[in-house]
Structure formats: C-alpha cells, structure tokens
Amino acid sequence: MRTIIEPFKIKVVESIRMTTVSERKLILKKAHYNPFLIPAEDVLIDLLTDSGTAAMSSKQWSSMMDGDEAYAGAKSFYRFEKVTKELTGYRTILPTHQGRAAEKILFQVAIQLSKTLSPVIPNNTHFDTTRANVEHVGAQAVDLPCKGGTNPSLRKPFKGNMDLEKLENLIQEVTPKRIPLIMMTLTNNSNGGQPVSMENLKMARKIALKYKIPLFLDAARFSENAYLIKIRERGYSNVSVASIAQQLFRLSDGCTMSAKKDGLANMGGFLGLNDPAWIRLARSLLILTEGFPTYGGLSGRDLDALAQGFHEVLDEDYLKYRLRSIEYVAEKFIKLGIPIVEPPGGHAIYIDAEAFLPHIPPQEFPGQVLVAALYETGGIRACELGSVMFSRKEEGTLAEISAPMELVRLAFPRRVYTQSHVDYLVEVMQDIVKHKQKLRGFKIIRQEPVMRHFTAHFCPL
Numbered sequence: 424m425r426t427i428i429e430p431f432k433i434k435v436v437e438s439i440r441m442t443t444v445s446e447r448k449l450i451l452k453k454a455h456y457n458p459f460l461i462p463a464e465d466v467l468i469d470l471l472t473d474s475g476t477a478a479m480s481s482k483q484w485s486s487m488m489d490g491d492e493a494y495a496g497a498k499s500f501y502r503f504e505k506v507t508k509e510l511t512g513y514r515t516i517l518p519t520h521q522g523r524a525a526e527k528i529l530f531q532v533a534i535q536l537s538k539t540l541s542p543v544i545p546n547n548t549h550f551d552t553t554r555a556n557v558e559h560v561g562a563q564a565v566d567l568p569c570k571g572g573t574n575p576s577l578r579k580p581f582k583g584n585m586d587l588e589k590l591e592n593l594i595q596e597v598t599p600k601r602i603p604l605i606m607m608t609l610t611n612n613s614n615g616g617q618p619v620s621m622e623n624l625k626m627a628r629k630i631a632l633k634y635k636i637p638l639f640l641d642a643a644r645f646s647e648n649a650y651l652i653k654i655r656e657r658g659y660s661n662v663s664v665a666s667i668a669q670q671l672f673r674l675s676d677g678c679t680m681s682a683k684k685d686g687l688a689n690m691g692g693f694l695g696l697n698d699p700a701w702i703r704l705a706r707s708l709l710i711l712t713e714g715f716p717t718y719g720g721l722s723g724r725d726l727d728a729l730a731q732g733f734h735e736v737l738d739e740d741y742l743k744y745r746l747r748s749i750e751y752v753a754e755k756f757i758k759l760g761i762p763i764v765e766p767p768g769g770h771a772i773y774i775d776a777e778a779f780l781p782h783i784p785p786q787e788f789p790g791q792v793l794v795a796a797l798y799e800t801g802g803i804r805a806c807e808l809g810s811v812m813f814s815r816k817e818e819g820t821l822a823e824i825s826a827p828m829e830l831v832r833l834a835f836p837r838r839v840y841t842q843s844h845v846d847y848l849v850e851v852m853q854d855i856v857k858h859k860q861k862l863r864g865f866k867i868i869r870q871e872p873v874m875r876h877f878t879a880h881f882c883p884l
C-alpha cells in the first residue's frame with residue numbers, strides 16, 4: 424500500500440477553538456505580532472515547537488500511575504536509568520527538568536575543570552539555549568556547519584554535518600587547551616533540522632581523540648537522526664534504528680538531552696557523562712540547582728513516562744510515519760513553489776522566508792512577517808529562526824549582523840495532528856502565496872538583551 428497511516432488510534436481528544444480572520448487580526452496586534460505572546464487557546468494548529476508537545480501513549484499514561492515519588496532511590500529512577508544507560512552506554516545519567524538545565528551544568532563543569540581562560544566551544548550549529556548557556560559561562564560559541572549546510576535549496580542528505588576541516592583549523596588556531604569540549608547537535612535544529620551522518624560523527628570523534636578533547640552530543644532528536652541515517656547513509660539500511668542510535672551515543676563522551684523531543688514526553692531531560700571528575704562536579708551542581716540525583720528536577724511519574732517514551736521513539740513504524748508526514752508537506756509546498764530547506768529533516772519544515780518574500784530585506788524580518796501571516800490567515804502558529812532569533816551585534820558598534828538564513832520553522836508535535844490538519848496548512852500557505860506581495864516588513868519596538876525572540880514586540884512598517 425502506498426498510503427502510510429498514522430500507526431496509532433486516538434483515545435483522548437482536545438477540542439480546538441475555531442477563530443475568524445478578523446478575530447485573529449486583533450489577537451495578533453494584542454500579542455505585538457509575536458506568536459510566543461499569543462494564548463494557546465487562540466491557536467488552531469500549533470506548530471511553534473515540537474518540544475514538550477507530544478501526545479503520550481496509553482502505555483506512558485499507565486506507567487505514570489506506577490510512578491514512585493520517593494525522594495531518594497525511587498523505582499521510577501532505576502527504570503529510567505536502565506533504559507537510558509542501555510541506549511547511550513554512559514557511565515552516569517543525571518536527570519534534569521529539561522535540556523537547558525543539562526546544558527547549564529555541563530558548560531559550568533567543563534569551564535571549571537578545564538581551567539582555561541577564554542574558552543571556545545565548537546558545534547555544528549548551537550541551538551539558541553545552548554549558545555546562551557555557553558556564553559553565560561564566558562565561553563565563545565563557534566558554529567561550524569558543513570559546506571552547503573546553510574544553502575536552503577541544496578539537496579544533500581546530511582546538511583547537518585560539521586565542517587571538519589574548519590574544526591581542525593580552529594583547534595590548531597586557538598590550541599586544544601582552550602577547547603573544553605566539542606559538541607555535535609543531532610539533528611541540527613538551527614540549521615534546518617538536518618541530520619548528521621555516522622561518517623561525520625566518526626571523523627569528528629577521530630579529531631577529538633587526536634587532540635584529547637571530549638566530544639559531546641546535543642541529542643534532542645537522536646532517534647530521527649538515526650532513522651535518517653538508516654534511509655540515507657550507505658551501509659545502514661539493514662541496521663535497526665535502535666542499534667544506529669546506540670552507535671551514535673557510543674562515539675561520544677557524554678550528551679545533553681532535551682527529552683521533550685525524542686523522549687516523547689512533555690517534560691524532562693538528562694546529562695549523560697563518562698568521566699568520573701566531571702560526574703562528581705556535575706552531581707554537586709545538580710543537587711544545587713535541580714534536585715537529588717535520583718530525580719533531578721523531575722517527578723517519578725515523569726521518569727516513568729520517559730522510560731517508556733525512549734522505548735517507543737525507536738519503533739520504526741512510528742519513525743516511518745513521522746518522517747513521511749514531514750516529507751508529504753514538503754512535496755506539497757514545493758509544488759506550490761514555496762522555497763523550503765531541502766531535503767526536509769525529521770521534525771519540521773523550514774521555509775526560506777528570504778526567498779519567499781524577496782521584497783522584504785533581512786533587517787525587516789521576513790520570517791516574522793510570514794509567521795504573522797500564517798497566524799492571521801489560518802490560525803497557524805510557527806516560529807521564526809532568522810534575524811529575530813539569531814542576529815548578532817557588530818563588535819564596537821550598535822549595528823546588527825543579520826542571521827545567515829531567514830527561516831520559518833513549522834515544527835510538528837509528535838503524534839498530535841492528522842493528515843487533514845496538514846492539508847489545511849497547505850491550503851493556508853496557498854492563500855498566502857497569492858497575496859504575499861502585499862505583506863510588509865516589521866520593526867522591533869521592544870526587546871530584551873538575551874533571547875529577544877521570546878518577548879520582543881513588533882510593529883508593521
């Protein structure tokens with residue numbers, strides 16, 4: 424059969440409040456044209472993020488009833504630890520309430536133990552919270568996307584890869600002592616959700632070993648990355664996704680995990696570590712900021728939902744449906760002439776807003792304009808990943824350097840929407856295509872110095 428069905432039945436439903444275009448115009452204005460400031464109940468289809476928005480399975484809900492809420496040594500922790508250790512092979516797993524809590528601890532540990540002044544942390548591309556946490560501890564975050572990785576229309580299977588030549592040049596230029604760790608983000612969320620190949624990770628590992636620098640994964644979407652390796656990289660078509668995922672983790676010295684993605688749960692994360700000195704310090708910081716090491720910011724029931732989630736996320740029928748639904752949207756958008764990051768990755772469609780709205784320059788935030796149009800036209804909430812989120816201040820001046828790409832991300836919550844929701848999205852985009860020439864740029868009228876995209880206020884020009 425050609426039709427790939429959702430491999431689940433719906434047991435519980437949440438109703439969507441329908442709104443009209445004129446209602447949405449007012450809501451958008453009240454939210455200062457920032458989708459993060461729109462109440463969720465005013466959204467028809469919420470593609471703001473795939474983080475913490477998954478529908479949990481009946482098995483996850485039933486495992487939560489068995490959650491053990493003991494402060495220390497809860498059964499739930501041991502079940503969570505068993506699953507995550509089998510998956511990753513790390514010596515220690517420290518649960519955290521979400522991914523950025525693991526990042527905060529990891530970078531603090533790395534900087535404190537490396538005792539280096541002016542540390543530098545390379546990544547294929549830092550996610551926004553990762554970059555913010557790196558900079559928060561006084562380190563420099565350097566992005567090293569592979570050649571062609573930031574060219575949206577280039578069709579290559581692993582555009583999430585790291586540029587390894589640049590990595591080695593950077594290590595030699597700043598010296599290995601200044602690099603407390605190298606990080607690799609799977610999949611590369613800020614770079615169009617593109618996967619990293621096993622080959623690229625193996626080579627990064629080799630370089631890391633050569634210079635004695637630990638290699639860490641930002642593993643939020645490890646399972647989608649593993650599935651993309653299975654279907655795109657030579658030699659893996661007969662290997663199970665579970666085994667590919669295990670191999671990925673075993674090429675690293677540790678990871679930060681936002682389990683709100685491929686943990687199929689609404690909250691959670693962990694820090695995985697191998698080095699005893701790092702573990703000791705990280706555990707102390709965990710107790711200080713998150714909680715005792717057998718719960719670390721999570722309740723027992725959350726740990727049980729995650730233990731089951733990490734199991735379900737490696738089900739290949741689920742992954743086949745998940746990747747195919749993203750591909751389906753991509754095919755429809757390409758037919759409509761909408762420029763997207765190609766080929767689509769595992770969790771989202773990224774529209775190239777700069778190419779879609781060439782009459783709006785990056786300084787007027789074409790991504791934010793498209794995000795507002797999606798909401799006004801169809802009640803669809805999306806997220807800008809362009810100059811609102813990633814522009815930088817030029818050193819010594821107040822001038823802003825625009826982001827390398829002006830993207831709009833339509834991130835699909837796991838197991839939440841059906842094909843007709845997706846067909847509605849396509850129809851909304853078709854309508855926007857017709858009137859896109861009338862869209863005008865935005866200016867920012869209020870912003871915070873860090874991660875401004877969450878709270879900024881905009882005004883149409």
Ligand SMILES: Cc1ncc(COP(=O)(O)O)c(C=O)c1O
Binds near residue numbers: 521523550608610643
């Ligand atoms: C690649 C990546 N790393 C880290 C994070 C941060 O995780 P959390 O939101 O759980 O703090 C995210 C969240 O979207 C992400 O996509």
